[in-house]
Amino acid sequence: MKYIKLKNGPIEENSFIVWNEKSHEGGIIDPGFTELNEYDKYLKENNIIIKYIINTHGHWDHIKNNKIVKNAYGAKLLIHEADAEYLINPQLNLSYYYDKEIENTTADVLLKDNDEISLGDEKLKVMHTPGHTLGSIILYNDSLAFTGDTLFFGSVGRCDLPNSDKEIMVQTIEKFKKLLPKDALILPGHGNIESKFSEQLEINPFLTGKMKPK
Numbered sequence: 001m002k003y004i005k006l007k008n009g010p011i012e013e014n015s016f017i018v019w020n021e022k023s024h025e026g027g028i029i030d031p032g033f034t035e036l037n038e039y040d041k042y043l044k045e046n047n048i049i050i051k052y053i054i055n056t057h058g059h060w061d062h063i064k065n066n067k068i069v070k071n072a073y074g075a076k077l078l079i080h081e082a083d084a085e086y087l088i089n090p091q092l093n094l095s096y097y098y099d100k101e102i103e104n105t106t107a108d109v110l111l112k113d114n115d116e117i118s119l120g121d122e123k124l125k126v127m128h129t130p131g132h133t134l135g136s137i138i139l140y141n142d143s144l145a146f147t148g149d150t151l152f153f154g155s156v157g158r159c160d161l162p163n164s165d166k167e168i169m170v171q172t173i174e175k176f177k178k179l180l181p182k183d184a185l186i187l188p189g190h191g192n193i194e195s196k197f198s199e200q201l202e203i204n205p206f207l208t209g210k211m212k213p214k
Helices: 036-046 066-073 081-087 166-179 197-203
Strands: 002-008 013-019 025-029 049-054 076-080 109-111 116-119 122-128 137-140 144-148 185-188
Touching: 002 036, 013 036, 013 144, 013 185, 025 116, 036 049, 036 066, 049 066, 049 116, 066 076, 076 081, 081 109, 122 166, 185 197
Parallel strands: 025 049, 049 076, 076 109, 144 185
Antiparallel strands: 002 013, 013 025, 116 122, 122 137, 137 144
8 A cells, every 4th residue: 555645734734645556546544734736746646546535533633624625536534433523513623722714524434443444455444542532543554554643753642632531542552552563654643753663662652651641
């Protein structure tokens, strides 16, 4: 599975285009503030047909352009069922607090733990990872892990926001420590640094137990 990262917005959220090279079926993960012309450039270069828009969670910086991208490409919008209300509630998605208006649109598919998203003959598995939000997810296969705001290079998602929960995040950390493939490349929702999960298990203080979510 191929991917391209696009950094955008006032807090540098990462959006990703993922696709199957054989079928050219693709998805956009967290369309945030990325403009259509940016997506169009890479879609045309690689002959990608966007099948899905997938939100790793429902915060404003990750969902702002959901409606624009959905309408442009006729794609289905996917989010975990526990974050469905974030798409239409400005207090939950935090746009209310940042004074950033976003166009609301509801999901076409509500995801659950262990669901699989198919792009041609390749799949991304859904792992429910609550803590940062109620419905945060990681999308992964043997080689890639799109971790949203659950797992970063050397850190994990903050848990001091509305409907965040640091105790649940502790459980989530133990979950993905067991389930994420060690060779998977970690592709987080913010930041430039990418690393394999095996490296995070050694250096990330929240994974080694030296620090607790806060």
